[in-house]
Amino acid sequence: MKCSVKKVFASLCTLLVVFVFLIGVVSAAALEDGEYTIQASAINAATGAPSMAKDNIKNPVKIEVKNGKINIFLTMSGQEVTKDFSFDSGSGNFVLAEVISDSGDIKTYKFPVATIQEPTMMQTYVTAAGMTVEFRLSYDTATLSKVAATGTNENTDDDNSTTGITGSDNTDNVNNGDSNKVSSPQTSDSQLTVLTKLLHAFVFVTMLLTLYFSNGKRLYVRDKMRGQKD
Structure with missing residues (x-):
């Protein structure tokens, strides 16, 4: 019995170390601070086919x-x-994107995302058609390229001449050279959340097993003492 308990605890400790290591690896896979460029496309939210909005993306x-x-x-x-250009905040609620540049027909929007590994649900109202259109903004992580590190200019958000803000139909800026290429992260926040939940479940199971074996050991000792008395 004593040997069995030790083996179980040794196995549990090993699994715990593996879980902690995996969470550390996932965290390290996040994008470093800096500015990047990436190719994006619009996908019809209902059919999964390319959306008409794809031609409007710069x-x-x-x-x-x-x-x-x-x-x-x-x-x-x-x-x-169009008006009311919005993004899914992650909870199913659409929030208006910040307009940082407006030249009439062309606008630049700013909005936060949790990850570029998964598409962002977008929504806009088309006044000409009198209807709200939804599409998924998909990011091609294979084209991810680092432009510069952040922190050098606090006014970069307001500077429309900054690389990548105004956009271009020419993709040369994305492929300036292999030195700017960035390995796209292989994990997302959702994967990190899954691992965290698994860790919590693992700890819970460990507590149950600890109680089970502790109770079993007490019963074993009690029965052994009774046998000696008899």
């Missing part, structure tokens, strides 16, 4: 990572006939 799209938080700078054309 690529490459700028990404800014500051203190671990990701902000997208999306430039769209054809905005004279």
Whole structure:
């Protein structure tokens, strides 16, 4: 009995170390602070086919990572006939994106995302059609390229000449050279959340097993003492 309990606890400790290591690896896979560019496309939320909004996206799209938080700078054309450009905040609620540049037909929007590994649900009202249109903004992580580190200019959000804010149909800025290429992170916040929940479940199971074996050991000792008395 004593040997069995030791083996179980040794196995549990090993699994705990593995879980902690995996969580550390996932955390390290996040994007470093800095400015990036990436190719993005619009996907029809209902059919999964390319959305009509794809032609309005000015690529490459700028990404800014500051203190671990990701902000997208999306430039769209054809905005004279749309309003209330919104993004899914992650809880199913749509929030109006911040307009940082407005030249009438072309606008640049800024909004936060939890990860670029998963599409962002977008929503806009098309005044000409009198209807709200939804599409998924999908990021091609294979085209992710680092432009610069953050912290050098506090006014970069307001400077429309900054690389990637106004966008361009020319993709040369994305492929300036292999030295700017960034390995896209292989994990997302949702995966980190799953691992965290698994760790919590593991700790809970460990507590139950501890109580079970402790109770079993007490019963074993009690029965042995009774046998000696008899």
